[in-house]
Amino acid sequence: MSSEVSYTTEEIAKLLKISKLTVYDLIKKGELPAYRVGKQMRVDAADLEAFKNRSKGVKAAAEAPFAAEAAYTASAAPPSLAPNGTRSLVITGQDISLDILAKHMERNLPGIRPLRSFVGSVDSLISMYRGESDIVSTHLLDGDTGEYNLPYIRKFLIGSSYVVVHLLKRKAGLYVREGNPDGISGWEDLKRPGLRLANREKGSGARVLLDEQLRLLGIRGNEILGYDREETNHLGVAGRVASGDADVGVGIEKAAMTVGGVDFIPLTDERYDLVLLRTKQNAGWIGTVLHIIRSENFQNELRSISGYDLSETGTVLYET
Numbered sequence: 001m002s003s004e005v006s007y008t009t010e011e012i013a014k015l016l017k018i019s020k021l022t023v024y025d026l027i028k029k030g031e032l033p034a035y036r037v038g039k040q041m042r043v044d045a046a047d048l049e050a051f052k053n054r055s056k057g058v059k060a061a062a063e064a065p066f067a068a069e070a071a072y073t074a075s076a077a078p079p080s081l082a083p084n085g086t087r088s089l090v091i092t093g094q095d096i097s098l099d100i101l102a103k104h105m106e107r108n109l110p111g112i113r114p115l116r117s118f119v120g121s122v123d124s125l126i127s128m129y130r131g132e133s134d135i136v137s138t139h140l141l142d143g144d145t146g147e148y149n150l151p152y153i154r155k156f157l158i159g160s161s162y163v164v165v166h167l168l169k170r171k172a173g174l175y176v177r178e179g180n181p182d183g184i185s186g187w188e189d190l191k192r193p194g195l196r197l198a199n200r201e202k203g204s205g206a207r208v209l210l211d212e213q214l215r216l217l218g219i220r221g222n223e224i225l226g227y228d229r230e231e232t233n234h235l236g237v238a239g240r241v242a243s244g245d246a247d248v249g250v251g252i253e254k255a256a257m258t259v260g261g262v263d264f265i266p267l268t269d270e271r272y273d274l275v276l277l278r279t280k281q282n283a284g285w286i287g288t289v290l291h292i293i294r295s296e297n298f299q300n301e302l303r304s305i306s307g308y309d310l311s312e313t314g315t316v317l318y319e320t
Contacts, residue, residue, distance in 0.1 A: 005045035009034075012043055024090045024117050025132045026051070041115060089285070092117040092124040093137030094233060095272060097168060097308070100301050104292045109285050122203035125156040128277055135289070137167070139205035139272045143212030148271035150318055161278035164318040165290060166271065168302065169309035171253040172209060173267035175241045180263050182247055187213040187267065190224055190248065197226040198240040198249030206234065209268070210250045238262050254307040269309070273317060290314065 012032070013020045024041075026032040031054075033047045089105070091098055091114050102114035117124075117133065124136035142151040153164060175198070176184050182195065190197070200206040207230075214221060221227040226246055231237045234255035240246040242261035256264035274293075276286050292298050294314035302308050 006042040007045065007048060009041050009043075012048065015048070021090075021092075021117055021119070021123075021127045021130075021132045024088075024115055027088055027115060030088075036113075086111050086113045087281075088113045088115050089135065089282075090115050090117055090127075090133040091135045091137075092119050092127060092133050094118050094120070095137065096305065097272070097302055098137060100298065101289075101292065104295075104298050105285075105289065108292060109288055112285060120201065120204035121152075121208070125152065125275070128162075128275060129156055129160065134277050134282060136275045137272060138275065139172075139270050140208050141205075141212050141268070141270075143216050149273045153275055153318070157275070161320045163276045163278060163286060163290075163316060163320075165274050165276065165293060166312045166315045166317055167274050167293065168272050168313055169269050169311070170272060170307050171264075171266040171268075172206065172251070172270040173253070174265045175238045175249040175251055175256055175262050176265060177241055177244065177247065178261045178263055180265075184248055184265065186265070188217055190214065191217070191219050195225065195248055196246045197224045197229075198237040198246035199227055199230050200234075200237060200250065201230045201232050204232075205270070206237075206250050206252070209270070235259060252307070254305070257306055278320070290316070 007015070009020050009023045009027075012023045016023070023032070027034045027041065027043075032043055032051050034041045034043045036042075089112055091102055099116065102116060105112060105114045117127070119127065121136075121138040121140050124133065124138060127133040128136045138149045138152065140149055140152045142148070145151060150164065153162075174184060174187075176182065182189075182192075184195075189195070199210070211221065214224075229246075231240065231249075234251035235258060237246075237249035237251045238255040238259040241249045242259050252270065253264050253266060256262045276282070276289060278286065299310050299313060302310055302313075
Protein backbone atom coordinates (compact mmCIF):
# COMPACT_ATOMS: atom_id res chain seq x y z
CA MET A 1 0.00 0.00 0.00
CA SER A 2 1.11 3.52 -0.65
CA SER A 3 2.29 5.39 2.41
CA GLU A 4 0.36 8.42 1.10
CA VAL A 5 -2.99 6.69 1.66
CA SER A 6 -4.70 7.21 5.02
CA TYR A 7 -8.04 6.30 6.54
CA THR A 8 -10.51 7.89 8.96
CA THR A 9 -11.64 6.01 12.06
CA GLU A 10 -14.98 5.35 10.34
CA GLU A 11 -13.22 3.81 7.34
CA ILE A 12 -11.02 1.67 9.60
CA ALA A 13 -14.12 0.41 11.42
CA LYS A 14 -15.72 -0.62 8.13
CA LEU A 15 -12.56 -2.27 6.82
CA LEU A 16 -12.01 -4.32 9.97
CA LYS A 17 -15.75 -4.85 10.59
CA ILE A 18 -15.51 -3.59 14.17
CA SER A 19 -17.13 -0.68 15.99
CA LYS A 20 -15.64 2.80 15.85
CA LEU A 21 -15.20 2.69 19.63
CA THR A 22 -13.03 -0.42 19.20
CA VAL A 23 -10.93 1.53 16.69
CA TYR A 24 -10.49 4.30 19.27
CA ASP A 25 -9.49 1.69 21.82
CA LEU A 26 -6.88 0.29 19.42
CA ILE A 27 -5.49 3.80 19.04
CA LYS A 28 -5.67 4.42 22.80
CA LYS A 29 -3.70 1.26 23.52
CA GLY A 30 -1.04 2.15 20.95
CA GLU A 31 -1.76 -0.79 18.66
CA LEU A 32 -2.91 1.40 15.78
CA PRO A 33 -0.77 4.54 15.31
CA ALA A 34 -2.88 7.57 14.43
CA TYR A 35 -2.52 11.31 14.02
CA ARG A 36 -4.87 14.26 13.98
CA VAL A 37 -5.83 16.36 10.96
CA GLY A 38 -7.98 19.17 12.34
CA LYS A 39 -10.61 17.43 14.50
CA GLN A 40 -10.27 14.14 12.65
CA MET A 41 -8.04 11.18 13.49
CA ARG A 42 -6.37 9.38 10.57
CA VAL A 43 -4.41 6.15 10.21
CA ASP A 44 -1.83 5.58 7.47
CA ALA A 45 -2.38 2.58 5.21
CA ALA A 46 1.05 1.19 6.10
CA ASP A 47 0.21 1.24 9.81
CA LEU A 48 -3.13 -0.48 9.15
CA GLU A 49 -1.39 -3.18 7.13
CA ALA A 50 1.19 -3.69 9.90
CA PHE A 51 -1.62 -4.09 12.45
CA LYS A 52 -3.36 -6.65 10.24
CA ASN A 53 -0.10 -8.59 9.86
CA ARG A 54 0.35 -8.66 13.64
CA SER A 55 -3.19 -9.96 13.97
CA LYS A 56 -2.60 -13.01 11.76
CA GLY A 57 -3.41 -16.23 13.52
CA VAL A 58 -6.53 -14.69 15.08
CA LYS A 59 -9.93 -15.27 13.45
CA ALA A 60 -10.69 -12.74 10.76
CA ALA A 61 -12.61 -9.75 12.04
CA ALA A 62 -15.31 -10.42 9.46
CA GLU A 63 -16.04 -13.76 11.11
CA ALA A 64 -15.70 -12.54 14.68
CA PRO A 65 -16.25 -8.78 15.19
CA PHE A 66 -14.15 -8.70 18.35
CA ALA A 67 -11.22 -10.67 16.94
CA ALA A 68 -9.20 -7.48 16.59
CA GLU A 69 -9.54 -6.90 20.33
CA ALA A 70 -8.14 -10.37 21.06
CA ALA A 71 -5.21 -9.61 18.77
CA TYR A 72 -4.10 -6.37 20.36
CA THR A 73 -4.53 -7.46 23.97
CA ALA A 74 -2.02 -10.26 23.29
CA SER A 75 0.57 -7.81 21.95
CA ALA A 76 3.68 -6.82 23.86
CA ALA A 77 3.18 -3.08 23.25
CA PRO A 78 2.72 -1.03 26.46
CA PRO A 79 -1.03 -0.56 27.15
CA SER A 80 -2.60 2.85 26.46
CA LEU A 81 0.63 4.27 25.07
CA ALA A 82 1.06 5.54 21.53
CA PRO A 83 4.42 4.88 19.82
CA ASN A 84 5.68 8.38 20.66
CA GLY A 85 5.04 7.85 24.38
CA THR A 86 1.83 9.90 24.57
CA ARG A 87 -1.29 8.38 26.09
CA SER A 88 -4.63 8.68 24.31
CA LEU A 89 -7.86 9.20 26.26
CA VAL A 90 -11.28 8.71 24.65
CA ILE A 91 -13.97 11.31 25.42
CA THR A 92 -17.48 10.45 24.22
CA GLY A 93 -20.43 12.73 23.54
CA GLN A 94 -21.60 15.32 21.03
CA ASP A 95 -21.76 18.66 22.86
CA ILE A 96 -19.23 21.33 21.84
CA SER A 97 -18.27 21.75 25.52
CA LEU A 98 -16.42 18.43 25.21
CA ASP A 99 -14.31 19.76 22.34
CA ILE A 100 -13.39 22.74 24.52
CA LEU A 101 -12.54 20.39 27.41
CA ALA A 102 -10.32 18.28 25.11
CA LYS A 103 -8.46 21.43 24.03
CA HIS A 104 -7.79 22.43 27.66
CA MET A 105 -6.64 18.90 28.48
CA GLU A 106 -4.10 19.03 25.66
CA ARG A 107 -2.74 22.27 27.07
CA ASN A 108 -2.58 21.16 30.70
CA LEU A 109 -1.77 17.45 30.51
CA PRO A 110 1.58 16.80 28.81
CA GLY A 111 1.74 13.35 27.29
CA ILE A 112 -2.06 13.08 27.04
CA ARG A 113 -3.86 13.08 23.69
CA PRO A 114 -7.68 13.36 23.93
CA LEU A 115 -9.65 11.53 21.24
CA ARG A 116 -13.30 12.40 20.60
CA SER A 117 -16.00 9.80 19.93
CA PHE A 118 -19.36 11.26 18.89
CA VAL A 119 -21.87 8.78 20.32
CA GLY A 120 -25.00 9.07 22.45
CA SER A 121 -25.34 8.73 26.21
CA VAL A 122 -26.29 5.05 26.39
CA ASP A 123 -23.58 3.97 23.94
CA SER A 124 -21.12 6.10 25.92
CA LEU A 125 -21.87 4.25 29.16
CA ILE A 126 -21.65 0.89 27.39
CA SER A 127 -18.26 1.87 25.97
CA MET A 128 -17.00 2.77 29.45
CA TYR A 129 -18.26 -0.51 30.87
CA ARG A 130 -16.28 -2.29 28.14
CA GLY A 131 -13.17 -0.25 28.93
CA GLU A 132 -13.27 1.54 25.57
CA SER A 133 -13.52 5.11 26.88
CA ASP A 134 -12.14 7.19 29.76
CA ILE A 135 -14.52 10.17 30.01
CA VAL A 136 -18.15 9.86 28.97
CA SER A 137 -20.95 12.42 28.90
CA THR A 138 -24.53 11.56 29.74
CA HIS A 139 -27.89 13.33 29.91
CA LEU A 140 -30.40 10.57 30.63
CA LEU A 141 -33.65 11.27 32.47
CA ASP A 142 -35.20 8.67 34.75
CA GLY A 143 -38.90 9.45 34.40
CA ASP A 144 -39.95 7.70 37.61
CA THR A 145 -37.67 9.72 39.88
CA GLY A 146 -37.11 12.84 37.77
CA GLU A 147 -33.37 12.35 38.36
CA TYR A 148 -30.79 12.70 35.63
CA ASN A 149 -27.93 10.29 34.93
CA LEU A 150 -27.08 8.65 38.26
CA PRO A 151 -29.77 5.92 38.05
CA TYR A 152 -28.38 4.89 34.66
CA ILE A 153 -24.71 5.24 35.61
CA ARG A 154 -25.14 2.96 38.64
CA LYS A 155 -26.85 0.30 36.52
CA PHE A 156 -24.41 0.38 33.60
CA LEU A 157 -21.13 0.67 35.53
CA ILE A 158 -21.59 -2.13 38.03
CA GLY A 159 -18.20 -3.13 39.39
CA SER A 160 -16.43 -0.06 37.98
CA SER A 161 -14.71 2.73 39.88
CA TYR A 162 -15.57 6.22 38.69
CA VAL A 163 -16.26 9.88 39.51
CA VAL A 164 -19.39 11.72 38.32
CA VAL A 165 -18.95 15.48 37.91
CA HIS A 166 -21.55 18.00 36.76
CA LEU A 167 -20.58 19.87 33.61
CA LEU A 168 -23.55 22.08 32.75
CA LYS A 169 -27.31 22.44 32.49
CA ARG A 170 -29.12 23.26 29.27
CA LYS A 171 -32.75 23.67 28.21
CA ALA A 172 -34.37 20.70 26.49
CA GLY A 173 -37.79 20.57 24.91
CA LEU A 174 -39.53 20.66 21.56
CA TYR A 175 -38.72 22.24 18.21
CA VAL A 176 -41.74 23.56 16.33
CA ARG A 177 -42.13 25.43 13.09
CA GLU A 178 -41.62 29.18 13.25
CA GLY A 179 -44.65 30.86 14.79
CA ASN A 180 -45.82 27.51 16.22
CA PRO A 181 -48.75 27.14 13.77
CA ASP A 182 -49.88 23.90 15.44
CA GLY A 183 -50.12 25.51 18.89
CA ILE A 184 -47.89 22.90 20.54
CA SER A 185 -47.19 23.60 24.22
CA GLY A 186 -46.02 20.33 25.82
CA TRP A 187 -45.41 16.61 25.66
CA GLU A 188 -49.13 15.74 25.82
CA ASP A 189 -49.65 17.42 22.45
CA LEU A 190 -47.68 14.60 20.80
CA LYS A 191 -50.77 12.38 21.05
CA ARG A 192 -52.56 14.56 18.50
CA PRO A 193 -53.29 12.61 15.32
CA GLY A 194 -51.48 13.82 12.22
CA LEU A 195 -48.50 15.50 13.92
CA ARG A 196 -45.23 14.49 12.24
CA LEU A 197 -42.26 13.90 14.54
CA ALA A 198 -38.53 14.27 13.89
CA ASN A 199 -36.91 11.78 16.29
CA ARG A 200 -33.40 11.06 17.59
CA GLU A 201 -31.59 7.72 17.45
CA LYS A 202 -32.00 5.09 20.15
CA GLY A 203 -29.57 5.56 23.01
CA SER A 204 -29.31 9.34 22.72
CA GLY A 205 -30.28 11.48 25.70
CA ALA A 206 -32.96 13.25 23.67
CA ARG A 207 -34.52 9.93 22.65
CA VAL A 208 -34.57 8.73 26.26
CA LEU A 209 -36.16 12.03 27.33
CA LEU A 210 -38.88 11.65 24.71
CA ASP A 211 -39.53 7.96 25.43
CA GLU A 212 -39.77 8.57 29.17
CA GLN A 213 -42.30 11.36 28.65
CA LEU A 214 -44.34 9.21 26.28
CA ARG A 215 -44.25 6.33 28.78
CA LEU A 216 -45.47 8.53 31.62
CA LEU A 217 -48.31 9.86 29.46
CA GLY A 218 -49.28 6.43 28.15
CA ILE A 219 -48.50 7.35 24.53
CA ARG A 220 -47.12 4.61 22.29
CA GLY A 221 -44.33 5.66 19.97
CA ASN A 222 -45.73 3.78 17.00
CA GLU A 223 -48.85 5.95 17.23
CA ILE A 224 -46.82 9.02 16.25
CA LEU A 225 -46.04 9.73 12.60
CA GLY A 226 -42.27 9.82 12.03
CA TYR A 227 -41.35 8.14 15.32
CA ASP A 228 -39.18 5.61 13.43
CA ARG A 229 -37.39 8.25 11.33
CA GLU A 230 -34.21 9.05 13.23
CA GLU A 231 -31.59 11.81 13.12
CA THR A 232 -28.17 11.48 14.76
CA ASN A 233 -27.92 15.02 16.17
CA HIS A 234 -29.98 17.99 17.36
CA LEU A 235 -29.27 20.05 14.24
CA GLY A 236 -30.68 17.29 12.05
CA VAL A 237 -33.93 17.24 14.04
CA ALA A 238 -34.25 21.04 14.05
CA GLY A 239 -33.46 21.12 10.33
CA ARG A 240 -36.28 18.70 9.48
CA VAL A 241 -38.75 20.84 11.42
CA ALA A 242 -37.47 24.03 9.77
CA SER A 243 -37.81 22.52 6.29
CA GLY A 244 -41.41 21.49 6.93
CA ASP A 245 -40.55 17.79 6.76
CA ALA A 246 -41.76 17.46 10.37
CA ASP A 247 -44.03 19.45 12.68
CA VAL A 248 -42.24 18.79 15.97
CA GLY A 249 -38.94 17.38 17.25
CA VAL A 250 -37.15 16.90 20.54
CA GLY A 251 -33.78 18.50 21.33
CA ILE A 252 -31.88 21.27 23.08
CA GLU A 253 -32.28 25.02 22.83
CA LYS A 254 -28.84 25.67 21.31
CA ALA A 255 -29.72 23.96 18.02
CA ALA A 256 -32.83 26.14 17.63
CA MET A 257 -30.59 29.20 17.94
CA THR A 258 -28.49 27.89 15.06
CA VAL A 259 -31.21 26.73 12.66
CA GLY A 260 -33.50 29.39 11.22
CA GLY A 261 -37.22 28.81 10.82
CA VAL A 262 -37.59 26.98 14.16
CA ASP A 263 -39.07 28.01 17.50
CA PHE A 264 -38.17 26.25 20.74
CA ILE A 265 -40.47 25.28 23.62
CA PRO A 266 -38.38 24.67 26.80
CA LEU A 267 -39.77 21.86 28.94
CA THR A 268 -36.94 20.75 31.23
CA ASP A 269 -33.53 21.74 32.57
CA GLU A 270 -31.31 18.93 31.37
CA ARG A 271 -28.28 17.91 33.46
CA TYR A 272 -25.20 17.19 31.36
CA ASP A 273 -22.72 15.25 33.50
CA LEU A 274 -19.36 13.57 32.96
CA VAL A 275 -18.20 10.19 34.22
CA LEU A 276 -14.44 9.80 34.72
CA LEU A 277 -13.24 6.21 34.87
CA ARG A 278 -10.95 5.50 37.82
CA THR A 279 -8.13 3.10 37.00
CA LYS A 280 -4.46 2.97 37.92
CA GLN A 281 -3.63 4.39 34.50
CA ASN A 282 -6.12 7.26 34.91
CA ALA A 283 -5.22 8.27 38.46
CA GLY A 284 -2.67 10.83 37.28
CA TRP A 285 -5.05 13.02 35.26
CA ILE A 286 -8.43 12.92 37.03
CA GLY A 287 -7.51 15.68 39.49
CA THR A 288 -6.26 17.89 36.67
CA VAL A 289 -9.46 17.42 34.66
CA LEU A 290 -11.55 18.39 37.69
CA HIS A 291 -9.36 21.47 38.11
CA ILE A 292 -9.85 22.38 34.44
CA ILE A 293 -13.63 22.05 34.68
CA ARG A 294 -13.68 24.35 37.73
CA SER A 295 -11.25 26.89 36.22
CA GLU A 296 -12.28 30.38 35.11
CA ASN A 297 -10.56 29.95 31.74
CA PHE A 298 -12.62 26.89 30.86
CA GLN A 299 -15.90 28.26 32.20
CA ASN A 300 -15.41 31.61 30.46
CA GLU A 301 -15.21 29.80 27.14
CA LEU A 302 -18.47 28.01 27.94
CA ARG A 303 -20.11 31.29 28.96
CA SER A 304 -19.47 32.62 25.45
CA ILE A 305 -21.88 29.96 24.15
CA SER A 306 -25.57 30.72 24.66
CA GLY A 307 -27.79 28.25 26.48
CA TYR A 308 -25.51 26.92 29.23
CA ASP A 309 -26.17 27.15 32.96
CA LEU A 310 -22.82 26.84 34.77
CA SER A 311 -24.04 27.48 38.32
CA GLU A 312 -23.03 23.96 39.49
CA THR A 313 -20.21 23.22 37.07
CA GLY A 314 -17.45 21.15 38.67
CA THR A 315 -19.59 19.73 41.48
CA VAL A 316 -18.77 16.08 42.19
CA LEU A 317 -22.13 14.32 42.29
CA TYR A 318 -21.03 10.79 43.07
CA GLU A 319 -17.88 8.71 43.34
CA THR A 320 -17.18 5.09 44.07
